[in-house]
Amino acid sequence: MDFTDTPAETEFRQTARAWIQDNAPTYLAAPLSGSGFGSTRTGDFDPIAEAKKWQKTKAEAGWACIQWPKEYGGRGATPIESVIWSQEEGVYSKLSGTFIIGQGMCAPTMMAYASEEAKLRYLPKLASGEEIWCQLFSEPHGGSDLAGLRTKAIKDGDTWVINGQKIWTSGAQHSDYGILITRTDPDVAKHRGLTMFFLDMKSEGVDIRPIKQANGDSGFNEVFFDNVRIPDAQRLGEVGDGWKVALTTLMNERLAIGGSIATGFPEIQALVSELVLASGPASGDQAVRSKLADWYAKSAGLKNTGARAISALSKGEIPGPENSIGKLVAGGMMQDIAKFAVDLQGLGGLVTDPAIARSQAQIQAMLMRSPAVRIEGGTDQILRNIIAERVLGLPEDMRADKGIAFSQIPTSQDAGAG
Amino acid sequence: MNFDFSSEDRMIQEQVRRFLSEQSPLSRHRSVMEGQSLQASEVWRGLADLGLQGTAIPEAYGGVGAGYLPLCLVAQELGGVLAAVPFSSSVYLATEAITCFGSTEQKERYLPKLASGEWVGTLAVSEGPQAPSPTNLTVTRSGNTVSGKKLVVPHGLVADFAIVLVASDAGTDLVLAGLEGVECSAVEIVDPTIAAATIDFAQTHCESLGEPGDGWAMLETVQHRAAVLYAFEQIGGAEQALNMAVAYAKERFAFGRPIGSFQSLKHMMADMYVALKLAESNAYYAAWALQNHASDLHLAAATARVSATQAFQLCARDNIQVHGGMGFTWAFDCHLFYRRSNYLALALGGLNEWENKLVDALPSAVA
Numbered sequence: 001m002d003f004t005d006t007p008a009e010t011e012f013r014q015t016a017r018a019w020i021q022d023n024a025p026t027y028l029a030a031p032l033s034g035s036g037f038g039s040t041r042t043g044d045f046d047p048i049a050e051a052k053k054w055q056k057t058k059a060e061a062g063w064a065c066i067q068w069p070k071e072y073g074g075r076g077a078t079p080i081e082s083v084i085w086s087q088e089e090g091v092y093s094k095l096s097g098t099f100i101i102g103q104g105m106c107a108p109t110m111m112a113y114a115s116e117e118a119k120l121r122y123l124p125k126l127a128s129g130e131e132i133w134c135q136l137f138s139e140p141h142g143g144s145d146l147a148g149l150r151t152k153a154i155k156d157g158d159t160w161v162i163n164g165q166k167i168w169t170s171g172a173q174h175s176d177y178g179i180l181i182t183r184t185d186p187d188v189a190k191h192r193g194l195t196m197f198f199l200d201m202k203s204e205g206v207d208i209r210p211i212k213q214a215n216g217d218s219g220f221n222e223v224f225f226d227n228v229r230i231p232d233a234q235r236l237g238e239v240g241d242g243w244k245v246a247l248t249t250l251m252n253e254r255l256a257i258g259g260s261i262a263t264g265f266p267e268i269q270a271l272v273s274e275l276v277l278a279s280g281p282a283s284g285d286q287a288v289r290s291k292l293a294d295w296y297a298k299s300a301g302l303k304n305t306g307a308r309a310i311s312a313l314s315k316g317e318i319p320g321p322e323n324s325i326g327k328l329v330a331g332g333m334m335q336d337i338a339k340f341a342v343d344l345q346g347l348g349g350l351v352t353d354p355a356i357a358r359s360q361a362q363i364q365a366m367l368m369r370s371p372a373v374r375i376e377g378g379t380d381q382i383l384r385n386i387i388a389e390r391v392l393g394l395p396e397d398m399r400a401d402k403g404i405a406f407s408q409i410p411t412s413q414d415a416g417a418g
Numbered sequence: 419m420n421f422d423f424s425s426e427d428r429m430i431q432e433q434v435r436r437f438l439s440e441q442s443p444l445s446r447h448r449s450v451m452e453g454q455s456l457q458a459s460e461v462w463r464g465l466a467d468l469g470l471q472g473t474a475i476p477e478a479y480g481g482v483g484a485g486y487l488p489l490c491l492v493a494q495e496l497g498g499v500l501a502a503v504p505f506s507s508s509v510y511l512a513t514e515a516i517t518c519f520g521s522t523e524q525k526e527r528y529l530p531k532l533a534s535g536e537w538v539g540t541l542a543v544s545e546g547p548q549a550p551s552p553t554n555l556t557v558t559r560s561g562n563t564v565s566g567k568k569l570v571v572p573h574g575l576v577a578d579f580a581i582v583l584v585a586s587d588a589g590t591d592l593v594l595a596g597l598e599g600v601e602c603s604a605v606e607i608v609d610p611t612i613a614a615a616t617i618d619f620a621q622t623h624c625e626s627l628g629e630p631g632d633g634w635a636m637l638e639t640v641q642h643r644a645a646v647l648y649a650f651e652q653i654g655g656a657e658q659a660l661n662m663a664v665a666y667a668k669e670r671f672a673f674g675r676p677i678g679s680f681q682s683l684k685h686m687m688a689d690m691y692v693a694l695k696l697a698e699s700n701a702y703y704a705a706w707a708l709q710n711h712a713s714d715l716h717l718a719a720a721t722a723r724v725s726a727t728q729a730f731q732l733c734a735r736d737n738i739q740v741h742g743g744m745g746f747t748w749a750f751d752c753h754l755f756y757r758r759s760n761y762l763a764l765a766l767g768g769l770n771e772w773e774n775k776l777v778d779a780l781p782s783a784v785a
Contacts, residue, residue: 001420001421001422001423001424001427001487001702001705001706001709002419002420002706003703003706003707003712004710005419006419009419012585080419083419088444178647241512256547269780283777289773289774289777290770290773292780293720293724293772293773293774293776293777293778294724294728294773295719296721296776296777296780297696297700297725297728297776298696298725299723300700300703300719300721300725301695301696301697301699301700301725302696302699304421304699304700304702304703305695305696305699307419307421307699308421308422308699308702308704310419310421311419311420311421314420323694325691325692325695325696328692329692329696352749377663381681381685383508383688384681384684384685384689385681385684385688385689386683387691387692388678388684388685388687388688389684392660392663392664392688392691392693393668394664394668394678394684394685394687395589395668395679395681396675396679397677397679397680397681397684398675398679403755
């Protein structure tokens with residue numbers, strides 16, 4: 001066991017650090033430090049343009065998606081080097097939010113299932129940020145019950161015709177491409193009638209409508225498909241194997257999100273260190289200290305669990321369902337922290353104007369963004385089911401849709417509930 | 419970087435696991451709990467035959483000199499079977515105190531006998547219902563003698579000597595005192611398998627460990643180091659409690675289905691798993707920090723301690739809940755884990771105390 005760098009790792013770290021010092025957009029460091037929780041703060045500059053610029057700079061020097069093979073735009077780096085890189089990239093990694101879904105989830109799926117030609121065409125531009133990708137999975141009728149999705153794909157010669165609707169698609173409005181899961185056979189059990197594709201988001205018949213969220217932002221979208229045609233060459237995996245392909249994406253999702261997950265701990269620690277309560281400095285208050293200790297222990301636990309996952313990855317092991325704990329712990333913790341932090345500040349803690357509130361209203365952004373963290377990418381409840389069934393081996397729940405054709409599964413309409 | 423134990427460490431763990439599964443079943447723990455013997459002395463001797471009490475003791479003092487990483491895994495295995503042996507008091511506390519603060523002469527006298535398991539040592543700190551502090555100690559030292567009553571000395575009934583926290587002219591001291599001829603009486607506590615004693619020192623002969631006046635600071639050092647090892651015992655216990663809950667939930671049927679298929683119970687066990695996993699990862703880091711004299715050892719130890727206490731308490735408590743009424747019977751083993759989890763939670767000072775130590779050790783916030 002060794003938590004320090006080997007000589008080779010030290011050298012890698014120094015090379016990375018030197019390059020970042022010479023090339024990073026230092027003019028963005030201050031506003032970026034107030035970023036997170038759904039908002040990328042870049043002061044007077046456009047966040048998407050700045051994100052693309054930094055990504056391009058990195059790609060040209062071989063510092064984008066460093067774990068990917070070189071021919072796909074990466075550096076062929078090891079998992080440990082990848083961790084070192086993200087430690088060194090620090091605050092500038094907050095510019096990468098726009099690319100996380102494409103690079104963290106779509107790319108591994110493309111690597112596993114796309115043709116060599118497609119990989120060479122699409123992956124380098126995904127790495128360099130020239131093209132942005134999104135993931136079209138959830139539907140109004142298929143969120144937690146993802147395999148209950150209804151968007152139809154019907155074969156017509158060499159192309160597939162898509163009709164239906166996706167929802168909660170992050171970043172669809174900025175995306176050039178997306179991976180899309182559809183139902184190709186409603187007459188078999190629901191997990192068996194699905195097929196995965198990738199498509200050009202500028203295709204005719206694709207209609208993207210941003211959703212105004214509870215926190216006022218619009219990161220998520222509805223995406224409508226009206227007779228959208230996708231060439232069969234853009235199918236990922238076999239017809240009917242879409243569920244298997246989706247699991248590749250979702251496993252990587254938990255790793256992508258779990259690896260660098262925000263918990264809110266540094267923010268609450270900073271607040272506590274400067275806040276004075278009626279009873280004296282907040283840092284001396286027993287209730288505050290007790291919570292701070294609990295939250296630190298949890299965030300350290302996540303960090304160290306992530307480190308163990310990286311070690312396992314380095315030894316060639318595949319990330320398993322145990323990585324589901326990252327988001328489960330961080331989401332609830334972030335919401336608790338934000339609520340507590342606001343409480344400590346009294347009514348003034350509710351001010352959301354970044355010009356007035358401490359740290360550019362970061363805590364308030366956290367308060368309003370955290371409910372989504374507990375839902376997106378698998379709700380707390382679904383994650384607990386995954387841990388219980390796939391890690392602990394507990395029996396499946398009784399299911400009303402087990403073993404019957406998708407078209408025969410009862411819906412809310414059948415129950416007369418609309 | 420490599421965040422896992424080596425295969426050599428894992429081999430030692432596997433060896434200990436095999437030994438304990440044969441020699442230290444829960445039925446043996448139960449016989450100690452029910453008063454048939456003070457401790458499982460044959461298990462203690464078996465561990466000594468494997469050299470385990472001396473795992474981290476340098477070879478020059480009769481130990482194996484294998485360091486703390488394998489010792490952590492030994493602790494995890496002992497925790498999993500709730501071994502009724504004085505390992506924690508003798509190895510994590512007494513041995514650590516002498517290793518850190520003993521004179522060469524004291525190390526030569528004590529460590530070989532601790533390594534071989536011939537002597538059992540313990541740490542006598544607590545004096546009553548109130549948590550000890552540098553200002554409320556009533557056991558005092560006068561020259562080469564110690565007097566006063568220590569209440570709840572873990573493994574005090576089987577210990578050959580104690581390291582005693584005392585008030586002295588210099589403030590607080592740690593002293594070494596042999597227990598032969600000293601009045602040690604059994605005291606009933608929540609976990610009856612730790613041979614807890616009240617020790618009444620009456621001008622008992624003693625000698626200094628380390629410098630007089632440094633008692634409290636030395637105690638803190640020893641407790642931080644021991645916290646890492648206790649954390650591994652707690653993880654071992656938590657893991658077994660979770661395993662018991664999962665096994666029972668798979669086989670017990672109600673409403674025509676295994677109770678483990680109900681989400682209310684699944685989610686409870688998922689939360690037990692999460693707590694265990696976080697604790698395990700924090701303990702791994704702390705093990706490394708202990709072995710490598712890391713500058714953040716105090717923070718790592720306190721973090722491991724807080725997480726491990728939380729995990730074992732949660733797993734032991736909810737294991738009973740998953741078992742329902744059967745879990746509250748004397749015959750089922752759930753309460754053995756519940757009892758042990760409460761003992762281990764307080765053995766080095768309670769959760770609140772460790773939360774404070776953790777916050778004290780945090781580096782300043784980056785505002």
